[in-house]
Amino acid sequence: MNIHEYQAKQIFAKYDVPVPKGIMVESVKDAVIAAQELGGPVWVVKAQIHAGGRGLGGGVKLAKNLDEVEALANEILGMTLVTHQTGPEGKLVQKLYIEDGADIQSELYLSVVLDRKLEMPLIMASTEGGMNIEDVAENTPELIVTVPVDPAIGFQGFHGRELAFGLGITDKAEQKNIITFAQKLFKLYMELDAEMIEINPLVKTGKGEFIALDGKMGFDNSALGRQPEIAAMRDLTEEDPDEVEAAKYGLSYVALDGEIGCMVNGAGLAMGTMDTINHMGGTPANFLDVGGSANAETVAKGFEIILKNPNVKAIFVNIFGGIVRCDRIANGIIEATKITDVNVPVIVRLDGTNAPEAAEILKNANIANLIVGDDLGDGAAKAVAAAKGN
Amino acid sequence: MSILVNKDTKVIVQGFTGKEGSFHAEQCIDYGTNIVGGVTPNKGGQTHLGQPVFNTVAEAVKATGATVSMIFVPPAFVGDAVMEAAEAGIELAVIITEGAPVKDMQAAKAHATKHGMMTIGPNCPGVITAEECKIGIMPGMIFKKGNIGLISKSGTLTYEGANQVCNEGYGITTAVGIGGDPIIGLSYNQILPMFEADPDTECIVMIGEIGGDLEIQAAKLIKEQITKPVVAFIAGQTAPKGKTMGHAGAIVSGSAGTAKEKMEALEAAGVKVVVSPAEIGKAVKELLS
Structure with a gap:
């Protein structure tokens, strides 16, 4: 079962994984109210559908004032968004996520997936954030860092060091930040029976902090019985x-x-x-x-x-x-x-x-x-x- | 000869007295499987289907000398049941239950491996040595004794394949349904060498599907170690990308795990790959005549 970005970010926040402030809305009016509440000075208006590639499809746009928030909400809400993952018929946008703009110094990629060959979760990261990770894997595999984590021992210090050094992070404070980030992400992956978590892009701010600018999560359907809070996040309108x-x-x-x-x-x-x-x-x-x-x-x-x-x-x-x-x-x-x-x-x-x-x-x-x-x-x-x- | 199980194998059933466990244990007993008891907590001391019931696997193993366990417990308890079997000294656990959480299977399989216990499944039809021992839910009557070994991720394709092989006048040594979940126990690369070593098996049928890369790994092993003829079918050539096709593990993610790449790898390893499961029987006949 997949969930929306705004739901994934609610989960991240609960586990202290840094995310920008944001509010999910279902009308243009509420979009403007949400933007006022967040305060600006810039906002991102994001279509909430269960598919990747929303930005390229025109479903994620930056607003510099409240009028722009209103205009963009008007444009995106109710549109049929076509991305490489929706198929040609596209998906109707019924929800928006209004989010604070972030101070972006660089964009990275971070995910946790099940490695079926190793039979354990695998943390994958890359300095090539914002790109389709399959293309990165195809063209520049050396830019992808993979760290398998055996749940029997849990996330150890060396996992974190492999990740930080693998990404070429040399600043000690930044190393600490990325390691803590990944550790919390791994914890929630295990505790919530996630099948995959993908953050693309993961953003490094000017202060050397890491923030999940996007969030995609899928869960093991067989485990939903013991994850009632996750099961309640199911959005049937996103399914056939x-x-x-x-x-x-x-x-x-x-x-x-x-x-x-x-x-x-x-x-x-x-x-x-x-x-x-x-x-x-x-x-x-x-x-x-x-x-x-x-x-x-x-x-x-x-x-x-x-x-x-x-x-x-x-x-x-x-x-x-x-x-x-x-x-x-x-x-x-x-x-x-x-x-x-x-x-x-x-x-x-x-x-x-x-x-x-x-x-x-x-x-x-x-x-x-x-x-x-x-x-x-x-x-x-x-x-x-x-x-x-x- | 055969692989993994035969008429002398002593089998217990975990989840023995439940509805599914009872129904299929009875069918197995009728087939001739040597079921020596079962486990259902708090029902120890009772007799079920003419066999003793125990509270724990450890007690059952001690009293009966069983080496194989057939597991029918509900999905949420599968991980627990597998780990219990491993610690009790069971050598092979056949996990029939569908819908066990992946995280549980990951931990259970790691624990089983640590204790030297093999597992088959979960979410599988089980294992059958024709006319000797059936541990699972397959219809026994279609498995005539013969010289073909069969390995399959899919239950009904196991039946389809076995039926065609038998209709062509051949039969089965042992058929193993390995299951279609993301994490499974014994797979092609453990079972293929067993068939290679089994003097009665003359030809191997392997049935795979989209998702993961077990079939690619199998192709490598076949090229290096398997001298017996192999027929293969990979289900899901027409499956769309990114969609789970019934089995939790049957999904093409991006460009990985497609039927095409698996078929090409197997063909390159000298395997006779058929494009439709309707051709499995004929292909076996072609290779053996």
Whole structure:
């Protein structure tokens, strides 16, 4: 789960990680009031959406007086912001963060992520702040400092020294500042079950202090149960409504831009089904994993969500029953055809637990538009043909 | 022969009396798995599914001599359960539970390693040695005995792959579902050498997916150490970037972890890479005939 910049900064502040003063607002009027409260002399008006690259997209701008704050709030609030992370459709800006301007001497980069290879958190830093870190890693990898921290021993002095010297910081007061900063960040990363924290840019002020000018945080979904304060920060308007709806029924759904709706059990087989369709000349309209406890209701819901997409020309149901029993899926398909108007061909491949019973159920139901696939390859081929109108 | 487990392996179940634990333990017993007991705190002394229940793993190990534990406890308690098994002297913990916090698994795996305990999973179908021992939730009937070793991050692709192999007239030695979480126990690079050393395994099927670089590491190891033919499929060639595809670990971050780079690395290591899971069976047949 991801949160907004203003929320990440609330968390930072709680852990004594320095951030500029700021106020989140949802109207132009409140933006001006917030700016007055902050006092100036300059402010930054920042769009709050769950995506990076906001500045380049025109969602972060500097105001030198209250009139400019008002004009910029007017401009940014309600705009559809397109960045390299939003996709071409962009994201609607519904919240603004009005922030005090900072005294910037230099811009750095700092993040904490899980290193899957080392199986421990990794602190990453660079003197190349404000840039896309992937480009830095690609072009000038020597400018990236990486410090893995084993949680069993926690953040030690040497971790801090590796970080400070790695960034070429020679002033003793500045060394102390960056080390304390990183130490607090690591503490909150661990305590809050964060998946990643990224501060880009991290700013060094004229006084040699370090301030988080930006803040991006993602959390481990599996740990939200024990992090109620974090869970409460979830902003559903930032998520795909169909994905949210699907999740309520235990379905894992991701919309794609193709023509063949997919309903599959298991994430791996669901991806494999998309790949097979693609390989056979078709295009998948979605990823949909019905999960291990699929029943008639969830299958019907799956159909409903798939059919909301006007591009869908055929649906491929591909189930290899282990825990999921094929007869339940077959009943779900029949149920779905009663509840929703399934107006496209449905190709069904059911294998594994109770597959013969399922075949019998489907045969007896006599549903128009239903085509049986003998195996994965056969089912995918028939789905591709059906989507092309053959 | 086989790897990791066989008909003599003594298995206990952590979370034995819970709904999931009970259901699957019973299926395992029916398959022939030598389940010698289970652990549920405060139910010690009872009998469940004809086997003794213990309060702690240490007691269970002492009384039964079990070396493997199948873990079904709820997600929030997985880390605890794994560390308990490690300290009690269990040699292999098979963690079926889905949704364990990553931080817990990180600590638990580090602790297991310190105590010399291997882990499989979490969020996996388990491990099965065909017609001998099933420790997990896979449908046992599709795993016919034979000469193909199988390693997979995905449960249902394990079934798909095993089924195709068997439909082509071959069978399985051992199949291991390693799970699709960001931190997992045994992976390709520990299991591939086991299959290489197993005299009954003639060919290996490995099924991977987008995210992380375990398949890239596997490609290196295969090139250097594996002489047996390997068939591979990588799921997620059509997955969009930056989206988690069901499995918590299945995400392409930036340009890293794509199916394409994994497929190319495996091909360069001499692996027969198929573009669709529908071709796994045929590819095995091609390599063995």
